[in-house]
Amino acid sequence: MNGKLHSETGAFSSDGMRAEILNPFVHKLELDNTYDKIKTAIFTVILLPFRVIVICYLIVTAWFLACIGLYGLSEEDLRRKPMTGWRRSLKPIICFIGKLSYLAGGMAITVRGRQASREEAPILVIAPHSSFLDSCIVYATKMSSVIVRKESMDNYVGKLINYTQPVYVWRDDPNSRQNTIKEIIERATSKEDWPQVLIFPEGTCTNRSCLITFKPGGFYPGVPVQPVIIRYPNSMDTVTWTWEGPGALKLLWLTLTQVHSSCEIEFLPVYYPNQEEKNDPKLYARNVRDVMAKALGVPVLDYTYDDCRLIARAKQLGIPGAAAAREVSELRAQLGVPQSQLELQTRCVAAGDWVTREQFVQRLGVPIMTTASIQAERLFQIFEQRGTGMARWSDYMLCAAFLSLQHAPLHHLICIAFKLYDSGFSRLNQASFEELATKCLGMCQEDAHHLFRQIDSDEKGCITYDEFMSYAQKRPELSFIFASDATQQKSKSQ
Structure with missing residues (x-):
């Protein structure tokens, strides 16, 4: 069988050609040498407590501002029309505090390219999705509306998520998928000034070695989308959170005990679908994935959430x-x-x-x-x-x-x-x-x-x-x- 090599390690390409197989759901992370172990131990004592205190203070401050902005609004109000006036003016402040919380943890966020306006691209497509730290994209995109399970809102972070006026996924609803797509279409095609809808089309975390199958839900509206790619160009990968590998607490601990970490967010040019792509959301999703994979320099694999x-x-x-x-x-x-x-x-x-x-x-x-x-x-x-x-x-x-x-x-x-x-x-x-x-x-x-x-x-x-x-x-x-x-x-x- 003839193969088409996409990278040094190779992968299955979207056209079915074969090279060596990648496993995007595995991440190995160990402190291999004595220097790293000693450094981590020292920073756990002298740096970690300080960073945790500052981050908690900033998160509580952002949460308090979100509570003020949401005062008097029901979930139905949030779904019915976009925020206006003073409530909306709080968003830049919350975003600034959110970015500070990352900086307090030693992670500098660099933004490249220009974020398109909602009129240019009602939907932002984010990939690869590899970490809970990818939530920084919410602050970098001026609190775009995320897609979130309703059940995950029952905690203190729920106030901050609610402030993005998210698209809710109701897990107990047998028609959840159809209703979610319907709401995405309504938001994307609305004449009102809604925030842009932010989607992670992979649907799960990978190790960034490739881009897996994009779910078509965000492509059903047939409107232009702006691809946004995330990189973590660090010597030690302490952020990747996959099905096989370190847990969230270990990753957070190792990230907060690094002297410096960085995250790069790049806004690619707006992708305008042709008529064939508008009629076929799966084709639209595949073509956008190819553009993002090329920009990242990684292969594409037809792996799914299943x-x-x-x-x-x-x-x-x-x-x-x-x-x-x-x-x-x-x-x-x-x-x-x-x-x-x-x-x-x-x-x-x-x-x-x-x-x-x-x-x-x-x-x-x-x-x-x-x-x-x-x-x-x-x-x-x-x-x-x-x-x-x-x-x-x-x-x-x-x-x-x-x-x-x-x-x-x-x-x-x-x-x-x-x-x-x-x-x-x-x-x-x-x-x-x-x-x-x-x-x-x-x-x-x-x-x-x-x-x-x-x-x-x-x-x-x-x-x-x-x-x-x-x-x-x-x-x-x-x-x-x-x-x-x-x-x-x-x-x-x-």
Whole structure:
């Protein structure tokens, strides 16, 4: 297959051409040397407390001004017409205080280009979205209207968000998506002087190695948009917040203990859609993404928010290779591995679980020294145990089974897992069951041990799949094993 290389690492391009796969949902951040560790420790003591105090003071001040500006206005008032008069005149002050809060944290915000007026571009398209610190764009764009879940407004920051007159997303509303698009269209095409609508079309955070699929919601109005790109050109990336990587508190701590950080915001020229793009929001979104990717010098990948959910689900269950689940799916599809081989490949564990690179490729049925063998070797790298040159075939097969059965109730995956970890005679001993429970039930070692003891009440030292399922059907805490994918998603949203 001919490839089209977009960068040194390569990626899938929007036209389906292939180079090496990127994973935009992973970010590695460690203090590798003694100097960084000592510096961070010292600044944690002498710099962090001062910065936190100043930032809190500035945020409280901005919040207080927002409370004054919102006094006497209901949410219905905010949605009915744009602010005017003295309420609107408070926005520049709040924006100034917001920028000061970033500066107090050691982050300087540099703005390049010119922000278009609402008449030129009613919608601002922001990418890449990689951090909670991207909220600085609200201050840099004079408090443009953000799109926000109504449920996330129930906190003190909600006052500041409300002051942007946001477009609300009601998660409990089954027609939420359609209603959100409708309101975006109304705002963008209104003759009234509304703030510009600010959207992050990627819909989730990535590591900025590429631009993933843009959601078309902000492109339905068919009006001109202004692309805005964000960069963090720092020697240590302490801001990127992805599905696999440091948590928000660790990132905030490391950012606030840097002597200096910087954020660059660049306003690109307004993008005017042609008639074809006006008629096809997805095409419009793709073309705007291409323009922004070119300006950033990164590839585009057809990854979506659903891929994030897939990775999150895999991590929650403890599936091996969870962070690379999307990549595993891509590689298996390119290798043309049929689902019928799943059962056959599962049996390969009996021939030995630990395999070398060559054995792994051979079990996949891929000829050596071919294009397909390169993809097979990449699969091996994902599951390779560091420093050993070996991978566990059962880890790969469990991930493959998860991908094949991702929309089926979990007990189908458990059935395959029992075969993978079978210690003989279609049953699992304690060690094998504990491994299964930690790798596809999301349990810790202690809970897995306790569960095995509960099922193996007669102390045979092993359990069968039927014994496990019989026990699970009686336990409410294990009911998720029998839930369909739709039921699982519904329970998560509640």
